[in-house]
Amino acid sequence: MQDIAEQLQAWHAAGRSFAVATVVGVSGSAPRDPGAALAVDADGEAVGSVSGGCVEGAVYELCREAIESGQPVLERFGYSDEDAFAVGLTCGGILDVFVQPIVPGADAGLDAGITYIASGTPVALVRVIEGPTALLGATVAVTADTHHGALSPAGPSTTGALERSAVAEARALLDAGKTAKVTLALDGRPCTPMVSAGMPAGTAASTVTFFVESYVPKPRMLVFGAIDFAAAVVRIGKFLGYRVTVCDARPVFATRRRFPEADEVVVDWPHRYLDAQLAAPERNAGIDGRTVLCVLTHDAKFDIPLLERALRLPVGFVGAMGSRKTHLDRNAKLREVGLTEAEIARLRSPIGLDLGARTPEETAVAVAAEIVASRRGGGCLPLSAGAGPIHHDLERAGGKPAKGRRVA
The missing domain is CATH 3.40.50.720 (NAD(P)-binding Rossmann-like Domain)
Structure with missing residues (x-):
């Protein structure tokens, strides 16, 4: 999001609603890294990119829908052997894209995060991308010594432990200048995505997956x-x-x-x-x-x-x-x-x-x-x-390609 921060700040300052689509997970030969973003405002103007062109049209439409519905959505784009010409990545990679509608003044975490990013102040933007429906899209902006926003409109009494753990994890990632997913149990204890995926149907909502984007000065x-x-x-x-x-x-x-x-x-x-x-x-x-x-x-x-x-x-x-x-x-x-x-x-x-x-x-x-x-x-x-993976850093991080396309 950092590369389009100036335009987002301009829209935000003008009070214009918009939606931001962010790459939150990649595997295989995906063209963009986590954190790459495309944004669309209420008038249909678009800035940024999530795939270098492969799925931009589909993501653009998801942004327009999110502006209308006010609901965030997580969608996976990937190559499908069953339908090779469906919307997807012809390079064979996988992109998980989180689309979030933003209304200026409606979310203290997003408001603060956009302001910090545009000003160059180091900040980690923490967003819930998977978990209980009531928490999806909840955002906290974390700096070295404070944070803005909350996970629940009802206040920290309902999500206090979870929020404290998310802030601590985000601050550690901010110190390292890293962007990553963090999965926690509802009581704030660490929980890997693999554990969550192996739970019986209906119990995965007992974990929450955050996407933590660290925005730090240029190297x-x-x-x-x-x-x-x-x-x-x-x-x-x-x-x-x-x-x-x-x-x-x-x-x-x-x-x-x-x-x-x-x-x-x-x-x-x-x-x-x-x-x-x-x-x-x-x-x-x-x-x-x-x-x-x-x-x-x-x-x-x-x-x-x-x-x-x-x-x-x-x-x-x-x-x-x-x-x-x-x-x-x-x-x-x-x-x-x-x-x-x-x-x-x-x-x-x-x-x-x-x-x-x-x-x-x-x-x-x-x-x-x-x-x-x-x-x-x-x-x-x-x-x-060679015949191996093109993106070596993803291979070292344990990314494994998968097939298909889903909406969560």
Whole structure:
């Protein structure tokens, strides 16, 4: 929903009713991740996407129906062997889509959530997508220190334990910047979806499944070394959705004119900049497990003090440019300053996949490809060379394809 938050906030501020269709579950070769959203307002205007085109028309109609009925609905779209031309995903994947009507001012949780998302304030939006009919669509907006909304209009006396547990689970996911389903018993105890699915008919309503969407600032890409290759890495980093900082100790190179697309251009020694970011919590927003560090200086006086710190941080990716000889010399120097073999093994060097790249733009593509592969678990082979799942992160998460289409 984050990518359409600005339009949702505009509709909300104008008092226009709308419906939001959100991908809440995927398996197989589904084209969009959980959290992808399509919204339709009362006039029929649509923004966003849930499938890249496969089922957009059907989801659009579900949104229109939800606006009219005022009722949320969970529907599964997937390939059907019995009717291959029915509305579904020809790629063979499965999408679970939750469609929720929204009337501005009618739900404190949704109102607060939309406002927080549009302002960039970290928030987890917690919505009931399966469970007792009276709770479907109930929404709570959870921040680091408070929450808005309630699971039941009757008040917390009827759902207090459940709400407290849902808020605690959501806050933990928000801290990690993750989006996930959470299933709880009505008394708030953890309960896996598999347990719920195995219950006798009529008893599954004793569990509640929440979809928790964490909205956090964009992940950071820190590019050290204001060289010509850095300009191309900045552009592709922005394309991938990172907030990009360029840092170099040489003021003649680290200029806004050379890097107009960067979010920040900093003149400082790389290791001092990193130390300052970590020392000031208010400036350290976003240096976390999603952060990417691209060290492009290939100069030991810059690289070694920086990498000594970076390789001990719980960031997502640390890569360094340089020849294979530079790489071996750099590793030897890192051992001299006390890094362990396990810490040194975290360094991706020479940075980038072997694409035969020559130009700065080609090199940036190679760097970006390694970052994506590292994040998603890709095998770095041509898709035509394999026969397994395309989406490796879903395979690792235990997603299994299923057949058919249902409405819940």
